Amino acid sequence: MADSVHLNRRGVLFVLSSPSGAGKTTISKMMLQQDPDIALSISATTRPPRPGEQNGVDYHFVDVDTFKQMAADGEFLEWAHVFGHRYGTPRARVEELLNAGKDVLFDIDWQGAQQLYQEAGPDVVRVFVLPPTMDELERRLRARNTDSDEVIASRMARAANEISHWDGYDYVLINDNVDDCYGEVKAILRAERLKRRRQIGLIGFARDLIRSVPEADTTI
Numbered sequence: 001m002a003d004s005v006h007l008n009r010r011g012v013l014f015v016l017s018s019p020s021g022a023g024k025t026t027i028s029k030m031m032l033q034q035d036p037d038i039a040l041s042i043s044a045t046t047r048p049p050r051p052g053e054q055n056g057v058d059y060h061f062v063d064v065d066t067f068k069q070m071a072a073d074g075e076f077l078e079w080a081h082v083f084g085h086r087y088g089t090p091r092a093r094v095e096e097l098l099n100a101g102k103d104v105l106f107d108i109d110w111q112g113a114q115q116l117y118q119e120a121g122p123d124v125v126r127v128f129v130l131p132p133t134m135d136e137l138e139r140r141l142r143a144r145n146t147d148s149d150e151v152i153a154s155r156m157a158r159a160a161n162e163i164s165h166w167d168g169y170d171y172v173l174i175n176d177n178v179d180d181c182y183g184e185v186k187a188i189l190r191a192e193r194l195k196r197r198r199q200i201g202l203i204g205f206a207r208d209l210i211r212s213v214p215e216a217d218t219t220i
């Protein structure tokens with residue numbers, strides 16, 4: 001039996017965006033737990049940690065001066081103001097992960113998705129997650145039990161604006177049942193990994209297949 005064939009491929013930069021509370025963190029965690037080939041880009045943020053969030057795991061929690069210095073030093077692939085705080089994607093980790101042959105997951109907003117696309121073009125896959133209804137969105141924000149009424153109100157007020165950017169994405173999913181939605185996300189990632197342009201070794205592999213036939217007619 002022949003050895004199994006393994007072709008290197010270009011990493012996928014997988015962006016998940018949604019209005020706050022629609023479920024992107026839940027879906028991200030499912031992906032990271034179940035798929036060893038994708039790792040999270042850990043953003044830096046000036047917002048305070050929520051209960052249960054760990055520095056260096058969920059975010060790098062930094063003060064405004066540190067964030068500004070990081071931005072001035074070119075440490076971010078992209079950054080943006082969201083909900084009155086700064087959020088940015090550190091470049092170094094993304095490069096390390098891609099060099100190690102991993103795909104990278106980004107939980108970033110539409111501004112980040114746009115900037116990342118400008119930097120990395122077709123390596124980026126942009127997925128937008130919608131809630132089934134706005135009432136359900138608010139229910140989820142309350143059920144999460146992490147934000148004050150005031151913060152929830154401001155997130156709901158921003159939700160319509162966030163949703164209005166849905167058409168800047170490659171895929172738009174409705175997160176009604178979370179397992180169904182996760183299944184859709186997995187299908188997208190699988191298909192994107194299989195895309196021809198990501199299979200770096202494919203040209204040589206196909207050429208060698210053709211050359212291995214002594215009488216091959218390659219003029220057709």
Ligand SMILES: Nc1nc2c(ncn2[C@@H]2O[C@H](COP(=O)(O)OP(=O)(O)O)[C@@H](O)[C@H]2O)c(=O)[nH]1
Pocket residue numbers: 017018019020021025043044047078079080082083087088089107108109110111112113
């Ligand atoms: N542009 C950009 N957006 C980010 C980054 N990190 C997080 N965000 C977005 O900032 C928004 C607020 O995130 P967060 O405060 O964790 O609340 P969440 O909406 O409940 O996840 C979400 O839309 C995130 O996707 C980043 O590095 N860059």
Ligand SMILES: Nc1ncnc2c1ncn2[C@@H]1O[C@H](COP(=O)(O)OP(=O)(O)O)[C@@H](O)[C@H]1O
Pocket residue numbers: 018019020021022023024025026027140141143144175176177178179
């Ligand atoms: N399909 C779903 N049905 C019901 N609750 C959900 C669903 N998806 C996520 N949730 C819950 O909604 C809340 C907000 O989800 P979260 O993943 O934190 O959203 P986001 O990261 O988009 O702000 C969490 O308490 C989560 O458990």
